[in-house]
Structure formats: structure tokens, C-alpha cells
Amino acid sequence: MTPAPPSVRFRGTDSYLTHEGLQAAVNCALTLQRPLLVKGEPGTGKTLLAEAIAQALGHKLLTWHVKSTTRAQDGLYVYDTVQRLYDSRFGDGDVRDIRRYIRMGPLGEAFSAPERVVLLIDEVDKADLEFPNDLLHELDRMRFRVTETNDEVAAKHRPIVVITSNNEKELPDAFLRRCVFHFIDFPDAELMRRIVDVHHPGLDAALADQALKVFYELRGFTRLRKRPSTSELIDWIAVLKAQGVSDLKLDENLPFLGALLKKEQDLVSVAEAFGRGRRTRA
Amino acid sequence: MFLPFFYELRRRGVKVGAQEALALAGALKAGLHDSSLDGFYHVARALLVHSETQLDSFDQAFLSHFQGVETAGLELTQELMSWLEEARDRPQLTPEEMALLEALDPEEIRRLFEERLREQKERHDGGNRWIGTGGTSPFGNNGFARGGMRVGGKAGGKQGMAMMQAGARRYAGYRDDLVLDTRQLAVALRKLRAFARDGAPDELDIDESISATARNAGELEVVTRPPRRPNTRVVLAMDVGGSMDPYAAVMSRLFSVASQATHFKELRTYYFHNCVYGKLYATPQLTGGMTVPELVAQVGRHHKLVMVGDASMAPYELAIRTDAEGRYKADGQEGLTWLMQLAQHFERNVWLNPEPMGSWRSGSIAMIAQVFPMFSLTVEGLGEAVAHLTRGRTVKGAAARR
Numbered sequence: 074m075t076p077a078p079p080s081v082r083f084r085g086t087d088s089y090l091t092h093e094g095l096q097a098a099v100n101c102a103l104t105l106q107r108p109l110l111v112k113g114e115p116g117t118g119k120t121l122l123a124e125a126i127a128q129a130l131g132h133k134l135l136t137w138h139v140k141s142t143t144r145a146q147d148g149l150y151v152y153d154t155v156q157r158l159y160d161s162r163f164g165d166g167d168v169r170d171i172r173r174y175i176r177m178g179p180l181g182e183a184f185s186a187p188e189r190v191v192l193l194i195d196e197v198d199k200a201d202l203e204f205p206n207d208l209l210h211e212l213d214r215m216r217f218r219v220t221e222t223n224d225e226v227a228a229k230h231r232p233i234v235v236i237t238s239n240n241e242k243e244l245p246d247a248f249l250r251r252c253v254f255h256f257i258d259f260p261d262a263e264l265m266r267r268i269v270d271v272h273h274p275g276l277d278a279a280l281a282d283q284a285l286k287v288f289y290e291l292r293g294f295t296r297l298r299k300r301p302s303t304s305e306l307i308d309w310i311a312v313l314k315a316q317g318v319s320d321l322k323l324d325e326n327l328p329f330l331g332a333l334l335k336k337e338q339d340l341v342s343v344a345e346a347f348g349r350g351r352r353t354r355a
Numbered sequence: 356m357f358l359p360f361f362y363e364l365r366r367r368g369v370k371v372g373a374q375e376a377l378a379l380a381g382a383l384k385a386g387l388h389d390s391s392l393d394g395f396y397h398v399a400r401a402l403l404v405h406s407e408t409q410l411d412s413f414d415q416a417f418l419s420h421f422q423g424v425e426t427a428g429l430e431l432t433q434e435l436m437s438w439l440e441e442a443r444d445r446p447q448l449t450p451e452e453m454a455l456l457e458a459l460d461p462e463e464i465r466r467l468f469e470e471r472l473r474e475q476k477e478r479h480d481g482g483n484r485w486i487g488t489g490g491t492s493p494f495g496n497n498g499f500a501r502g503g504m505r506v507g508g509k510a511g512g513k514q515g516m517a518m519m520q521a522g523a524r525r526y527a528g529y530r531d532d533l534v535l536d537t538r539q540l541a542v543a544l545r546k547l548r549a550f551a552r553d554g555a556p557d558e559l560d561i562d563e564s565i566s567a568t569a570r571n572a573g574e575l576e577v578v579t580r581p582p583r584r585p586n587t588r589v590v591l592a593m594d595v596g597g598s599m600d601p602y603a604a605v606m607s608r609l610f611s612v613a614s615q616a617t618h619f620k621e622l623r624t625y626y627f628h629n630c631v632y633g634k635l636y637a638t639p640q641l642t643g644g645m646t647v648p649e650l651v652a653q654v655g656r657h658h659k660l661v662m663v664g665d666a667s668m669a670p671y672e673l674a675i676r677t678d679a680e681g682r683y684k685a686d687g688q689e690g691l692t693w694l695m696q697l698a699q700h701f702e703r704n705v706w707l708n709p710e711p712m713g714s715w716r717s718g719s720i721a722m723i724a725q726v727f728p729m730f731s732l733t734v735e736g737l738g739e740a741v742a743h744l745t746r747g748r749t750v751k752g753a754a755a756r757r
Binding site (some may be wrong): 093096101102107110161162209240249252253 | 398402565
């Protein structure tokens with residue numbers, strides 16, 4: 074295990090814009106070699122952060138999508154008993170070599186990789202409550218033992234671990250203490266403008282201004298149940314571009330509103346508020 | 356050094372410990388803060404705060420420790436914040452106006468701000484004096500003044516210095532001692548989850564297959580078992596009407612979350628008014644439903660009972676005698692006795708109370724807290740209640756915590 078050279082600093086990439094707070098958090102995680110836990114509203118780019126770090130530092134990205142049925146063990150390795158039983162019954166392959174039936178999970182793969190990698194553990198809160206606790210030791214020591222073969226898998230280079238959470242479950246304190254935490258704020262208008270520019274280079278400036286204005290007006294509209302977020306704005310602008318829309322105004326005829334608002338009640342309340350030309354806003 | 360800052364944080368409920376202190380020291384040694392207060396703010400926040408619910412406390416601690424800003428001065432009225440929602444845009448300022456704004460020093464700004472805070476009575480957009488949006492006053496939302504004070508709204512324009520950023524208290528909405536929103540409720544309730552294997556066997560049981568195959572002299576024998584399914588059963592009883600009206604919104608949120616939760620095997624919802632008088636009703640209009648003896652006969656001891664109500668009533672209301680149909684009867688049971696009967700039947704039970712905890716010491720609340728373990732209807736309280744419901748069996752009557 075070699076400590077990261079202190080000169081390695083993350084500053085965002087061409088397509089992923091950051092600000093000081095996020096950079097500080099990523100750099101803390103890099104320097105202290107701790108997992109980085111990222112939370113934030115859906116659509117603020119939590120998952121993309123891992124890709125950006127991998128890209129900026131030139132490392133390979135391994136992704137572990139956590140589901141409600143995922144167990145911590147799945148991330149380390151899977152012992153394919155069924156295959157081995159099957160092989161022993163039908164005589165295919167060498168069943169005496171148990172290693173043939175051990176398959177590494179994403180965490181195991183990251184540890185045994187010959188170079189430093191970025192490991193994304195996506196939506197850690199989806200799994201069972203005990204899931205993070207089961208990973209404590211492995212993430213701390215960056216090593217585990219395969220009980221079937223008594224082999225130890227230890228990280229040659231501590232992977233950069235990025236963990237995202239949508240806050241569906243609270244994470245245990247012991248787990249949180251080991252992580253560097255960052256809460257991604259919703260981007261302000263200026264940063265959003267730059268984000269839009271990155272995703273839609275050469276977009277008509279007037280359209281971009283109007284789209285952003287409408288977007289923030291909609292977000293400021295307090296009656297919405299699910300406020301639109303960055304990824305919805307990007308999608309919406311893509312649709313507008315593809316359809317050649319050039320003029321936008323926040324009224325009942327707003328084109329492709331469905332790309333921004335995903336709940337029926339929201340569409341109804343927006344139509345009500347702006348449809349009759351009566352604004353509830355001051 | 357920053358040790359006093361650590362104690363300031365702990366005082367405000369951000370539980371930092373030696374591990375965080377070492378991490379921060381390591382980060383500072385590596386020079387991650389770029390020798391600036393700004394950098395320190397971001398680095399410290401990343402390492403010391405573990406949840407967005409603590410960000411607001413962190414900001415306050417940072418402010419008070421590093422500048423001694425009066426925390427009280429930042430307590431803005433809810434009304435003021437609403438004037439600042441949905442800010443107006445003011446596209447350009449003339450250079451003269453900009454210069455005027457830049458000229459103010461922080462002390463002056465704070466003094467002026469407090470003065471305005473006392474005087475202002477309504478919403479203002481535009482204009483140069485009041486706290487509002489889209490104007491040239493140094494206070495308000497969506498403004499340009501670099502040295503000015505942002506009040507409410509989302510961070511706008513220039514990313515301010517750490518002080519101003521911390522002072523903005525952007526994370527106040529994430530504090531966990533506030534009364535719940537739906538999502539937080541759902542998160543809290545999800546902890547009630549428990550699983551059991553039940554139903555049709557359609558999942559491959561590897562261990563059993565191996566041993567069966569071995570017993571079968573190597574002839575493959577597949578063993579299946581039922582999959583894991585949620586096994587929590589909940590009885591939710593809510594107080595409606597009268598003194599509970601102010602809490603109608605939070606109650607309806609709690610109900611919608613509970614009924615949407617997919618991790619309960621069974622959820623029964625009942626209503627009562629003030630106190631249970633023999634009967635629990637199926638609707639908020641107090642119709643339908645079943646009597647307490649019926650419920651107790653139908654529902655096992657392992658159901659988890661959640662009572663929600665303010666438990667505030669005149670003491671005599673606890674002593675009204677009724678029969679199981681809720682009719683007054685001199686030889687019936689007292690209200691409090693009905694409650695005790697429920698509490699005794701269900702092994703795990705809690706009472707959630709939306710009233711502030713300070714008022715629990717006396718009157719009918721104290722009496723009901725003797726019967727049910729009482730928790731407050733906040734994120735924190737619900738979390739504790741759920742922990743209490745999922746913990747093993749405890750001695751009856753040892754309740755009345757807090």
C-alpha cells in the first residue's frame with residue numbers, strides 16, 4: 074500500500090464542473106485514503122462524480138450498483154457452488170480446484186487490480202440496513218479472506234472509493250465516521266449555466282437564458298412535489314434543441330413540460346397557476 | 356488550535372471525536388486547506404460532518420467560533436423568508452451602484468441589517484433600502500453586493516467568503532430536530548422492517564442442496580426454500596379532531612407514508628378521539644372499526660402498536676366509563692383502563708406525541724406516558740420509537756421514558 078502522492082488533486086473535468094466544497098471533499102478522500110460518501114438531491118450528479126474522478130486522475134472505474142437484495146458478501150466474491158455441483162455431476166472441468174469457482178465481486182476486483190482504480194458503490198442505501206456495517210472492515214483494511222481457499226485478497230493500491238446515497242435509509246454511525254462526507258448542493262444559476270454549456274456546447278444563448286430562467290422559476294414554485302433537477306434540465310434542453318424550439322415563456326403552453334415535471338399533480342398545479350394568466354407569485 | 360472548535364461542535368450536537376480530530380489534523384498537515392479560512396471551512400466540513408442534518412449546526416458553530424457572530428441575530432422570521440422566495444431578477448447594476456454597495460464594511464452592514472429587520476413589515480422587490488429581492492439594498496436574495504448579506508433563497512451570484520456562506524444557513528432545512536417531512540418519515544419507518552421465510556419454496560437453498568446431494572451419493576438433488584419476505588405487522592391508531600387539528604398536516608403525512616410502506620406484512624389503521632373508549636374506528640369520521648376486545652382477540656401480541664396523539668385532555672376524560680361500544684356506562688371501564696388493556700396486549704407499543712416534549716411532565720400526558728413509552732413526533736423521536744419497537748422484550752410497565 075503506497076500513500077497517494079500529495080500532488081494529486083482533483084479539480085473537476087471538462088464535462089464535470091465542481092466547486093471548492095466538493096473539490097475539498099474529494100481531495101480529503103484522496104489524501105486520507107478514506108471512502109467519499111456523497112449525498113444530495115436526485116439528479117445533482119452523484120454518480121457522475123465517480124466517473125469524473127476516474128477520468129481526471131486517469132484510473133479505471135469499477136461500479137457496484139447496490140440493489141435491495143445485495144449482500145456485502147456479493148461485493149467481495151461469490152463461490153459458485155451450483156456450477157461446481159453441476160460440474161462434479163456431469164464431469165466437466167476440474168472440480169478439485171476450488172479457485173475456479175471463486176468469482177470476484179466489484180470490491181474484490183478493485184483490491185486485486187494491478188493498478189489504482191476508482192470504485193463506485195452506487196446507492197448504498199438501497200441495500201439492507203446491515204449492509205454498510207458488513208463492509209466496515211473491508212473498507213477500512215482494504216483486505217479480506219476467501220474462506221473457501223483461505224487466500225487473502227489485499228489491495229495492492231488502495232482504491233479510491235466513492236459511495237453515493239439517496240438517503241432512503243440512515244447509515245450507521247460507525248460507517249459514517251470512516252467516510253469523508255459531502256452533500257451536493259443544488260447548483261446556482263451561474264454554475265448551472267456552465268453545466269448547460271458543457272452538455273450542450275454551442276447552444277443558442279438566448280434559448281439557454283430563457284430555459285434557465287423558466288427552470289429556476291419552476292424550481293422556485295413552492296407547490297411542486299418533485300422539483301426538477303439538473304439532469305431533467307439537460308434532457309429538456311436536448312428535446313428543445315432537437316425540436317428546434319427557439320422561444321420560451323413560462324405559461325400553459327410551455328413545450329415538453331413532461332421532461333421537467335414527472336408527477337401528474339405537478340403538471341396540473343403548474344397549468345392551474347399559469348394557465349389562467351393569474352400568477353400566484355408576488 | 357481547533358480543539359475549542361471541536362467542543363463547540365459537540366455542544367451543538369455534532370458528535371465529533373478523536374477520529375475526526377486526527378483526520379482533520381492529517382488533512383491540514385497535507386496542506387489541503389491551502390492555508391485559507393475558506394479552504395479550512397470546506398475541509399473541516401467534509402471531515403467533521405457526517406450527515407446533511409448536521410450541516411446547519413456546523414455552520415453555526417463555525418460562525419460563532421471563528422467570528423463570534425451573534426447567532427441570535429441570524430434568526431430571521433419565517434415571514435421575512437417568505438418575502439424572499441421566488442426572487443425577482445435584476446439584470447444589471449450601474450457601476451456607480453456597484454461601487455456604493457462595495458463600500459460598506461461588514462460591521463456597518465450588520466448594524467444596518469438588524470435595524471431594517473426591526474422596521475420592515477412587508478415584502479419588497481426592487482428598491483434600495485429594504486430587505487428584498489432584485490434591488491440594490493445590500494440585504495436580500497439574488498443581489499450583487501459582494502460584501503452584502505444574503506438572506507434566504509439559494510446561493511446566488513458570487514460564492515461568498517466562508518463566513519457569509521456559513522452565515523447563510525443554507526442547510527437549516529435539513530436539521531433533524533424539525534418536525535418530519537414525508538421522506539424522512541418513510542426513512543424512519545423503514546427501520547421497522549424485519550424478514551421471515553414464508554410462502555412457496557422457489558429459492559435455491561445451496562447449503563441444503565449440497566448436503567442432500569452428498570447424502571444422495573453425488574446424484575444431484577436440488578432443495579428449494581421460501582424466499583425472505585417482510586414480516587412486520589403494525590397497528591396504527593391515530594387521534595383525530597379537537598386538539599389534534601393543528602397537527603392534521605403531519606398526521607396525514609404519517610398516514611400516507613405508513614400506508615405506502617411496502618415493507619409491512621400487515622398494517623391496520625384506526626382512529627380515536629382524545630382517548631380510546633372501548634372502540635377504535637375505521638375512519639377519521641369515527642365510523643366503523645372494532646372494539647378493543649375484538650381487536651385484541653383478532654390480532655396477535657407480536658403486532659407492533661403505534662398510538663399517535665397529543666394525549667392532552669381534561670383529567671376527567673381519562674376517567675369516563677364506557678362499555679366496549681363506546682357508550683357511557685357507570686359500570687364500564689375507564690378510558691385509561693382501555694389504554695392499559697391495549698398496552699398490555701401488545702408486547703411492543705409506543706405513543707408518538709406531536710406536542711413539544713417540555714409539556715409532557717404534567718396532566719393527562721404524564722398519565723398516558725405511564726402506560727405507553729412516549730416519543731416525540733420528530734425525526735429523532737420516531738427513530739427512537741422505532742428502535743424501541745424493534746428491540747427485544749422489556750419489562751412491562753417500565754415504560755414512561757423521557
